Amino acid sequence: MSTENNHKDSSNHTSSSSSSSSSSSTIKRKVKDGVNTSNHGGSETIEAKPSLLGLNNKVLLNTPPHSPSLERFSALSKPRESLLTSPEMANIQWGTFNYIALAYVMAGFSIMAQMYKEKGVIVDMELFWTLTKNWHCGLILSVGLFLFSQVNYIQTRLMVKGYIPNRISIVLYCLWQLVAFPVSMSYLFSYELSPILSGGYGLQLCVYSLKNHSYWHTNYFLKKGGVKATSNNSPVTRKDLIPNVSFSHFLYFMVAPTLVFETSFPKTKSIRPSYILKEVLAGFGTFFVFYLMLNLTTPFYRECGTESFLIILVQLSLPSMSLWMLGFYGVFHCLLNIFAEITKYADREFYQDWWNATTFDMWWRRWNKPVYRFMSRHVYTDSMHTIKLNKFWAMVSTFLLSALLHEIVMIISFRFVRPILSTTMLLQIGLVYFTQLPIFQKTRFGNVIMWITIN
Structure with a gap:
């Protein structure tokens, strides 16, 4: 688990008696990851290189927490770009990356030429209107889940502040999850939605569920561990291991492209409009070719009742592989990086190689x-x-x-x-x-x- 190992390397700083060669290699490794390190009075300050994301934040990490049970909640996020922002980081040369992009562009033109030859139109929009029928349901569901999440926030805040017992908080959290899923599913079932649209809304439901779990779960155990450490006359002093139930931080977590709650997140200095424009154009082009591929595969699905399953499987193998790659790039690179830039969220490692x-x-x-x-x-x-x-x-x-x-x-x-x-x-x-x-x-x-x- 590389993410956890990287964090442990950054939080367990070497003592003054460590060899200079070991310290030098540690610093070189962190600079390579896009951070500069320096020691100040027995603690380690990690500051992101401004050239990467224009960062203005510093994360102060002291010695390991007084309560070992809290170590699993140590901060994981750190400033870093997505690999495909600069393909060389993933050992992919620009020539290879551009060739793959051009191959998909030419595939799109080929599909449009075939569509014009068969139907007299460059892009058949019939499938688009079928797929997006009742699209507004997703907006209503998103707003509803966002507002319902405030209930979980309120009970978590009351628990951390000591106004309600921990056991009551557990019950209220479980009730939140038990209500969110059946009500959301019943709402979606009441409308006629395409599989792609309803599947996307199902993913949205799962995202809200995981976010609310991480928010409650992290604050619950940080509070519990903090109380235990204080009773042992060893209070927790690390900022990333102290509960954070401020409303502004909760709202930020709800819209930031991450599922794991942390008491503070690394942020960039400013929003780059040119970067957003680039990713929006890349995302639009990616999903446009994705739609053309769907048009190409629709006739194969209509023949499932008459053609051999093996033949259909072979015919769909190349389009399905293309849809996989386009979906990955469109969602995990373009869409998540757009959200990250808008929210100034600095940790862009949404995927590795x-x-x-x-x-x-x-x-x-x-x-x-x-x-x-x-x-x-x-x-x-x-x-x-x-x-x-x-x-x-x-x-x-x-x-x-x-x-x-x-x-x-x-x-x-x-x-x-x-x-x-x-x-x-x-x-x-x-x-x-x-x-x-x-x-x-x-x-x-x-x-x-x-x-x-x-x-």
């Missing part, structure tokens, strides 16, 4: 960093800490929750229960161990198997 993964667990750790960080902190690590699960069962519990959330999105999208996706996700536990064989690890063959598996 998952395309170079040679094992399945490596792919899971790299391709969706916001969800990975949430699962790592609030499911994997917490299940080992609170109910003392070993690593294997902690991993199983993580896959179970992930499978459940994916199944909820599938139910909302297609309005029937067929646990195919969740079953295949649980089977991936075996695939994790299988791809850790020496024949796969750090080999080209392992990377080929990874690509075949995810597509």
Whole structure:
């Protein structure tokens, strides 16, 4: 888990008796990650390089917390750009990156030429109006979930301030989750929505659920650990391990492109309009080609009842792989970076170089960093800490929750229960161990198997 290891490197500073070569290598590594370090009176100040994101914030990290149980809530976010903002960071030369982009552009022109030849129009908008029917439901759902989140905020604040007992807070939080899911799903089922639109709204529901869990869970245990440390005459002094229930910080967390709550987030100095314009244009182009690809695949789905399943599968293999790549770039790079720039959120590591993964667990750790960080902190690590699960069962519990959330999105999208996706996700536990064989690890063959598996 590279994110956690990076944090531990930054929080556990070396003593004055450490060798100068070790200190030098540590500083070089942090400068490479985009931060400058300096020591001040036994604490380490980490300041982002202004050339990266124009940062104005400093994070002060003292010695490890007085209560070891709080260490799992240490700040993870740090200033960094997304890999594909500068492809060289991901060992991708601009020539390769531009070639891939041009290939998709030419594919789009090819589809438009075929559409004009068959239907007399460059872009057929019939599918677009079908997909976006009742689009306003998402806006209403988003506003409703945002307002309902204030209930969780209020009860969390009352708990941290000591106005309600911890047990009452647990009950209120569980009630919040129990109300949010059925009410939101019932609302979506009352409208006729396309699978893509309803699936997107299902993801939105999951995002609000995870954010509210992280907000309550983090503040709950930070308060609990702080009380315990104070009773032992060793109060917690690290800012990132003291509960933060200010309303402005809660609102910021609700709109920031992260699922893991922290008591403070690294921010940029200002918003760059040129950067937003660039990502908006890139995102529009990406989703436009995505829509053209959907138009291309629609006839294949209509032939599912007459054509052989194997033939349909082969015909859809290349378009589905293209849709996967376009969806990834459009959401994880363009959309999340736009939100990050608007909110001045400085940690842009929404993904790592998952395309170079040679094992399945490596792919899971790299391709969706916001969800990975949430699962790592609030499911994997917490299940080992609170109910003392070993690593294997902690991993199983993580896959179970992930499978459940994916199944909820599938139910909302297609309005029937067929646990195919969740079953295949649980089977991936075996695939994790299988791809850790020496024949796969750090080999080209392992990377080929990874690509075949995810597509």
